[in-house]
Amino acid sequence: MNQKTAIDFIENQEWLGEAGEAIQPAILNAFKAGGETGQKIKNFLHGKWLGHPLHPVLTDVPVGSWTVAAVLDGIELAGNEDYQQGADAAISIGIAGAVASAVSGLTDWTATNGKRQKIGLMHGLLNLTATGLYATSLILRGNKKSRRAAITCSMIGYGITTAAAYLGGHLVYDEQMGVNHTAASEEYPKDFVAVLNENELAENTMKCVKAGEIPVLLAKKDGNIFAIANTCSHLGGPLAEGDLLDNCNVRCPWHGSVFSLKDGSVVDSPATEPQPKFDVRIQNGQIEVRLSKN
Numbered sequence: 001m002n003q004k005t006a007i008d009f010i011e012n013q014e015w016l017g018e019a020g021e022a023i024q025p026a027i028l029n030a031f032k033a034g035g036e037t038g039q040k041i042k043n044f045l046h047g048k049w050l051g052h053p054l055h056p057v058l059t060d061v062p063v064g065s066w067t068v069a070a071v072l073d074g075i076e077l078a079g080n081e082d083y084q085q086g087a088d089a090a091i092s093i094g095i096a097g098a099v100a101s102a103v104s105g106l107t108d109w110t111a112t113n114g115k116r117q118k119i120g121l122m123h124g125l126l127n128l129t130a131t132g133l134y135a136t137s138l139i140l141r142g143n144k145k146s147r148r149a150a151i152t153c154s155m156i157g158y159g160i161t162t163a164a165a166y167l168g169g170h171l172v173y174d175e176q177m178g179v180n181h182t183a184a185s186e187e188y189p190k191d192f193v194a195v196l197n198e199n200e201l202a203e204n205t206m207k208c209v210k211a212g213e214i215p216v217l218l219a220k221k222d223g224n225i226f227a228i229a230n231t232c233s234h235l236g237g238p239l240a241e242g243d244l245l246d247n248c249n250v251r252c253p254w255h256g257s258v259f260s261l262k263d264g265s266v267v268d269s270p271a272t273e274p275q276p277k278f279d280v281r282i283q284n285g286q287i288e289v290r291l292s293k294n
């Protein structure tokens, strides 16, 4: 089975979609039940504080540790037992990193559907299996007689975690998860351009307009006009179709990220990257915008 066939196979598994639809609301409800604290924990796990998804940072720990363990186990199999303790320690560190990665990855996965949801769930199930094998290996390593069986468990776990890492890469590079979906900054207008007649933007409303080819969200609140990029940095949702909130914020209609209209910053995740913000002025009855330098 080549990579494309494997991805197609996963995408065709109806049970993965059904399982995803059942699990995701349960996780989101658990965060919701935690109120403000639950939202803070969710923001933390997505990586809002980092300005970047947290999950890919954490996945380096198990992949790196278990690679070290595989090398040291290989040395042991070749007849040198000097590095046994090092291999066991690397496996322990990898298991701790895998648990932290799982918690952050599960949080990111709650904001997926369709293909991303199915592949993400398979990625998680494979990693869960690999972590279970490494935990079994760690227990077996305590007994000299079961050392070979322990190393076999680790090796199978390493193969499975490599397959899971491939799916993680597919989610990022092909499905564009965890990348910033706002356009590259050079595409935004550096000089003021007219985008709308000022009479066409009523108080307490939002509108998507075009500055050149760039969709811009205009919002009017308390007589002030705000402008940020309309395409959500998370997965490209159209912010103008979301909710204009009381505190000068906007909520994305797709997965509920909240951004400040004042500066484009992330108020609530899953988004971790801010929205580009525009300066606004009125000239001859026209609303004009340009990319803000601040």
Ligand code: FES
Pocket (backbone or CB within 6 Å): 111, 232, 233, 234, 235, 236, 237, 252, 253, 254, 255, 256, 257, 270, 271
């Ligand atoms: S696209 Fe996911 S929160 Fe906007």
